[in-house]
Amino acid sequence: MKDFPVDIVYLWCDSSDNIWREKKNFELARYGKPLDKDSIGECRFIENDELKYSLRSLEKYASWIHRVYIVTDKQVPKWLNINNPKVKIIDHTEILPPEALPTFNSSAIETAIHRIPDLSEHFLFANDDMFFGNHVDKEFFFTDDGEPIFRFGKRRILNKTYHALYGYMLSKAYNMVLKRFGKSCARYPHHNIDAYRKSDIEKCYEDFRNDFEKTALQKFREKDCVQRSIFGYYSIAKSLAKYKITDDFTARIKAFLTKTHLDSISAILKSSKLKYIEKQKPYLFCLNDFLKTTDKDRLEMKKFLDRKFPKASDYEKEFDKKVEISVCYHKKSELIQNEILKPVQVGAALTDLDLGIAKDNTGDNISVKNKNYCELTALYQMWKNSDADIVGLMHYRRIMDFGCGKKRWFNKFTPAIAEEMYLDKSSLESLFEGYDVILPMKRVIQQSNTVYNYYKKRHYISDLDRVLELIKLKTPEMYDTAIDVLKNNREMYLYNMFVTTKPFLDEYAKWLFDILGTLESEICHDVEQRDSFQQRVYGFLSERLFTVFIEYKKQKGLKIKEVPVVYCETNRKRYNIFQIRTKIYSVLVKFGIRRPHWREQYGV
Numbered sequence: 001m002k003d004f005p006v007d008i009v010y011l012w013c014d015s016s017d018n019i020w021r022e023k024k025n026f027e028l029a030r031y032g033k034p035l036d037k038d039s040i041g042e043c044r045f046i047e048n049d050e051l052k053y054s055l056r057s058l059e060k061y062a063s064w065i066h067r068v069y070i071v072t073d074k075q076v077p078k079w080l081n082i083n084n085p086k087v088k089i090i091d092h093t094e095i096l097p098p099e100a101l102p103t104f105n106s107s108a109i110e111t112a113i114h115r116i117p118d119l120s121e122h123f124l125f126a127n128d129d130m131f132f133g134n135h136v137d138k139e140f141f142f143t144d145d146g147e148p149i150f151r152f153g154k155r156r157i158l159n160k161t162y163h164a165l166y167g168y169m170l171s172k173a174y175n176m177v178l179k180r181f182g183k184s185c186a187r188y189p190h191h192n193i194d195a196y197r198k199s200d201i202e203k204c205y206e207d208f209r210n211d212f213e214k215t216a217l218q219k220f221r222e223k224d225c226v227q228r229s230i231f232g233y234y235s236i237a238k239s240l241a242k243y244k245i246t247d248d249f250t251a252r253i254k255a256f257l258t259k260t261h262l263d264s265i266s267a268i269l270k271s272s273k274l275k276y277i278e279k280q281k282p283y284l285f286c287l288n289d290f291l292k293t294t295d296k297d298r299l300e301m302k303k304f305l306d307r308k309f310p311k312a313s314d315y316e317k318e319f320d321k322k323v324e325i326s327v328c329y330h331k332k333s334e335l336i337q338n339e340i341l342k343p344v345q346v347g348a349a350l351t352d353l354d355l356g357i358a359k360d361n362t363g364d365n366i367s368v369k370n371k372n373y374c375e376l377t378a379l380y381q382m383w384k385n386s387d388a389d390i391v392g393l394m395h396y397r398r399i400m401d402f403g404c405g406k407k408r409w410f411n412k413f414t415p416a417i418a419e420e421m422y423l424d425k426s427s428l429e430s431l432f433e434g435y436d437v438i439l440p441m442k443r444v445i446q447q448s449n450t451v452y453n454y455y456k457k458r459h460y461i462s463d464l465d466r467v468l469e470l471i472k473l474k475t476p477e478m479y480d481t482a483i484d485v486l487k488n489n490r491e492m493y494l495y496n497m498f499v500t501t502k503p504f505l506d507e508y509a510k511w512l513f514d515i516l517g518t519l520e521s522e523i524c525h526d527v528e529q530r531d532s533f534q535q536r537v538y539g540f541l542s543e544r545l546f547t548v549f550i551e552y553k554k555q556k557g558l559k560i561k562e563v564p565v566v567y568c569e570t571n572r573k574r575y576n577i578f579q580i581r582t583k584i585y586s587v588l589v590k591f592g593i594r595r596p597h598w599r600e601q602y603g604v
Contacts, residue, residue: 002146005066006138007123008058008193009113011106012072014047020073023102027219048298049305049430050287051128052079052316056309061132065124068315069116071095071109073102078433081317090116100216107169107221110228111212114201122146125228126193127286129269131305134261134283141195148195148241150232151264152187154249168223173230176208181237189229190246191266192284196231200241204234255280269293271300278304299403306426319429325392325499326382328375329355333396338418340425341394344378346370372520372527374539375496376512383509390432392499397568400440400497402427409582411575413568421566428499435561437550438499442562445490451544452486459540460530463523467541470515471548481552485544492547495565496539508549512542 013020051070058065071090076082082089092101095112103109106127113125122142141149162168170188177184205212208226215225235241245251246263255262266286267273270293277285287301312318323340332355335343347370348359360377361367364384370377375393382391394400397413403422410417418424431438448454455464468486472479485492500508516538520527527535554560569575 002144004122004138004146005120006064006141007067007069007120008065009069009071009116009119009123009125010051010054010128011109012047012051012070012075012077012128014075014077016047017075020075023073024104027102027104031219048289048302049079051077052313052430053305053309054126054128054131055315056311056313057132059313059315060309060311061135062137064138066120067118069119071113071116079316079430081315084315087315088118096216103216103219105215105218105221105225107225107227108216108218111205111216111226114198114205119198121198122148122195123198124193124195129288130193130284130286132193132283133265133277133285134281136283140283143242146197148197148200148232148235150185150194150236150241150243151190151192151246152185152232152243153190153246153264153266155188157186157188165221165223169221169225169227170229172223173227174233176211176226176230177233177237180207181234184233184237185243187245189232190264190284191288192264192286194232197235197240200235200238201231203238203240204231207234269297269301271297274300274304278308302403310426312426317433319425321389322387323390323392323425323428324382324386324388325394325423326378327394327396327399328378329357329396330370331355334413334415336394336396336399336413336415336418336423338424340428341418341423343396344381346375346378369538371532372535372538373516373542374536376516376539376542379496379505379509380513383505383513386502389502390428390499391502391505392438392497394497395495397570398495398497399423399566400438400499401564401566402431402438408564408566409575409578410566410568411572412570417566431561431563432499435559436500436504436553437558438561438563439493439550440495440497440563440565442491443494445492448490450487450490451492451547454490455486455540455544459534459537463519463537463541464544466519466522467515467545470518474514474518475511478548478552481555482548485548485551492543493550494543496542496546497565498546508546511549512545515545516541 015021055068058068066086068087069090070077070080070087071092073092076089080087092103092109094117095115096103096109100108110125113119124141143149157171157174162171174184174186208230211226218225232241232243236243244263251262254260262280262282264284265277265280265282266288267277269287269289273287289298325341326344327336327341328346329335329343330346331353335357337343343355343357345355345357345359347367349361349365349367350370359367360370360381362385363381365377365381366373367377367381373380375395379393382393399413399417399421400423401421403420445451445454448457452461452464455461464486468479468482471482519541520538523537527537530537550558550560567578569578
């Protein structure tokens with residue numbers, strides 16, 4: 001084997017980026033004709049951290065790769081260590097003409113990968129959903145003479161008209177080569193990491209220049225685009241490469257008899273396919289997000305990849321932040337704790353009960369006010385005493401779901417609940433990158449037409465009226481937002497739950513406790529005459545104030561990430577009622593009889 005460097009090229013985009021989405025929607029609106037769902041569907045662009053895991057697999061199984069090029073549209077993965085000398089971001093403007101941009105057509109981008117500055121003659125190409133599953137060397141991809149080895153699957157290209165977009169484009173590419181040169185390999189490519197030579201692509205480009213230039217100008221994939229597979233068909237027809245059939249019946253029998261691994265598996269992204277990949281342990285595998293892939297499938301994939309590639313690679317930023325998320329307890333219960341979750345006993349100054357965990361009555365604290373301030377006593381102590389970089393607040397029977405699954409009710413939280421909900425440092429790192437605050441999904445009030453009227457139904461409205469006056473007095477710039485949030489909307493953030501940076505907490509807590517402290521000095525005697533429920537006045541008010549603060553900061557550029565909340569109801573009878581009610585409610589929402597409780601329709 002000749003000693004030559006081999007690079008790898010990835011195509012990547014983050015469809016959650018608002019700027020990117022605005023550009024895509026603008027181009028769709030002016031396109032003027034219907035497009036195939038496989039061309040414009042969310043599955044085509046969705047970002048689920050696949051690239052991060054693909055690079056982990058590369059570092060583990062193909063560390064000989066020389067350089068990594070990530071081709072994208074003015075985006076950088078939030079977790080990427082751009083100081084790694086092996087990584088280079090390539091913007092579309094570096095390889096495509098101005099008239100072709102912006103583009104949302106992977107085929108158009110693939111027409112120009114040979115123009116990447118300083119790209120090695122020999123390189124691999126991958127989408128972000130392609131992974132190394134076992135140790136491979138250069139000989140896996142190139143012959144001793146440096147010729148690429150193209151891999152094809154069991155499916156043959158037939159002499160017929162294909163209606164599905166992908167099949168049509170493959171057939172078109174194959175027949176273009178067949179018509180020009182009279183031969184090639186009449187099979188579907190293995191849809192996985194491929195090997196190329198830059199000079200071979202340049203030759204192919206020159207022979208089909210008009211077709212490639214037309215493809216480059218199409219903003220979305222269509223049937224008349226030239227698919228990247230043409231490079232393989234061309235190289236084989238011109239005797240510039242070798243080919244190999246992978247993952248057909250013969251290959252599987254051979255792997256079984258010789259106790260070896262399959263070369264390559266390309267699977268649609270469904271939970272059921274993950275076990276097959278785990279069992280076969282192929283050298284390469286692809287998990288192809290498609291139109292029927294669900295959020296549950298994506299969550300299962302992420303769990304699978306995290307188990308398979310748990311170690312962060314040198315391609316990732318080092319997450320060296322100290323994290324402290326307080327989980328509030330006031331009675332004995334199963335403890336939810338790990339490296340980032342810290343159980344805290346609230347109202348510790350008011351009881352002789354010792355739960356054997358940290359207490360809210362140490363350092364500068366207001367533990368004695370717990371009956372009025374509820375979980376805010378833990379928030380106050382965190383504000384005044386914590387030295388963590390990232391802080392947060394949850395409850396012993398209400399926690400956030402960082403994995404964004406679908407289960408909402410539990411009869412009991414076991415010690416494994418933190419792991420089930422991905423409440424760990426690694427998941428927080430992925431979730432927190434690019435955002436300032438992680439929040440529970442915003443609740444839609446069903447019982448009233450505004451947040452203000454709902455408070456009026458359940459509590460003393462004079463307290464909220466005075467809070468509005470204090471906002472106008474102390475921070476008049478926030479008053480209009482407060483009126484809009486409370487009197488013109490029916491959505492709010494419940495439970496005083498969040499994860500954010502310590503500086504943001506400092507700013508919020510200073511504002512919050514200034515307003516509540518002033519109100520307390522005015523109504524404290526009246527509050528003592530109320531029942532125990534209504535004495536929790538400052539806890540109730542703080543949920544409204546938190547929503548006001550977040551909405552105001554969003555106008556100033558605050559970036560938030562909303563996640564679902566998971567609940568624990570230990571009373572079996574009540575738990576069963578909630579389960580039945582949830583199922584009935586989901587049906588009513590589905591048929592439009594009721595509105596969803598949650599803005600993004602997670603539903604409880």
